[in-house]
Amino acid sequence: MKILVFADQKKGKVKKSSFEVLSEAVKLSTESGAEVHAALLGSGVKEQAGVLGHYGAKTVHVVDRPELATYINTPFVTAAKAVIDAVKPRLVLFPTSEGIKDYIPALVQKLDGAGITDCCKIRWTGNGVEIERPLMAAKARSTMESSHSLILLTCRAGSFETKEPNPSLKAEIVEHSVSFPDLKQIFKEVLAANTGKISLDEADVVIAAGRGVRDAEGLKLLEELADVMGAALGSTRAVVESGLVPATLQIGQTGKVINPTLYIGCGVSGAVQHTAGMGNSKVIVAINKDSEAPIFNIADYGLVGDLFKVVPLLIEAVKELKKNA
């Protein structure tokens, strides 16, 4: 039996969510006796394939083609299907991204597989898997089972433990040639590219802006805090709707699911639509002048105070700490 993990990458660099999923696959392989394979799809990604070996992939399957330079679902479905057809895994695991969420339904359909998204626990049952996943805006969890001949699962960010890489582990790299069909859809452009210097779903520290930031002035304050902390900036839906930040920064049920070591919510009230996307953060700090704000119910450290007074002092304190480090 084989478990195949599709790695996600950005500009040729493998994203940390891939290592998390690969670590889980290695864990599952000890329970099931499976062989762990990885796959990397993209353009100019071949050089990065080796690192997947350090995390325990025995073989890394690469499709490195210019057709995969810009994300569009059809070529990714074609490439992923070609690798799965060649490897013949029983279980296929994916991290989660907007691209993967977009192409996985077609892949499930074309392979006649069983598809389950957003898994936060996976157990090998002997003849299939039992998984847990959040649902209803992460207010409930369901347990699902599948013993289908081909099971495709996407994994919820931050749900699994990433193992330390071992550089002495080497994977065999196999390149696959794929013939791509003519596209029926036409890709035009990417508007409003990510403004954040550090990508939100990769960041160890996230500063989140809520309605309490009020305007561009308030946002600038949080950008400065993010800068001194080496953090990524995120926001609630209200702030996206006000036009202050692009939708790529939205955290929550309809936005990104993040799992940083430290989350600092500034002027964030803590509506379920937002907490559905950040409840996995290791340490949650909330700064809000409303002591009744629901975010205080999940915050490890809840600062009852005005962010316009607290954040400038926090910026200075972090600068001081970095200077002495």
Next chain:
Amino acid sequence: MKIYVCCKQVPDVAMTIQIKDGKFISEGMNYVLNAYDASCVEEALVLKEKYGAEVTLVLIGDEAGKEALRKGLAMGADNAFHISDPALNNLGSQAAAKVLQAFFKGRDFDFILTGKQAQDSDMGLAGGILSGLLNLPYVTNAVGLDVQDKMIVVKRQGDEGVEVLHMPMPSLITCSNDMNDPRIPSLKGIMASKKKPMEQVSLTDLGLSADEVLKESQKSSLKSFGLPPARKAGAKIEGDAQTLVATLMEKLTKEAKVL
């Protein structure tokens, strides 16, 4: 233009969710039109007002599901199909897509809209699987729609920003609720909706057997429900700004050790 919107009726997830003995307690829950589907209806109506179109709703569900269809009709959709059969209760994404494939067989349309996910399952597979079964190009997570030169101009929220794609007709597009704010039906709209055609469709009408649906349902099965592990409220820190920041820095460096 002919636009179909595939809808689902879901429990209102803003309410308190109750689980008992591994089962979801539906008593006391309000059931509503899936918010992502409501955004599809809204967008279809905007396109209808701009270019002229017939907007048809399709829903799989029991008798109560008709309420969600009435809501869409009251917003301004023209007509609706209610697919109902005892064999079709609590369908998963893959089985729902199979049923809808049978529904769309032999029908003409310019595009199909459906929510990017259902608010109850949050699975996000049915739309893309349906387009695969119908051999249609598709795109998910649309945040903007328009029609230009017989192509559908779709803005989709991607990983790096908003991706702009031109889709041929027919295509299938799944929509985000970030696309618009669905209109509240007017009293006039509600009155008019009662006279709009709503056609009942059974499994037999679709030429589909319960076994064919079951085969899809059996690929994966829902065993039980539970509540997520609760996150406890930690320390609430009060005082002036200096005290707050000093206490926080102390906690983050010495206690949580994350700085």
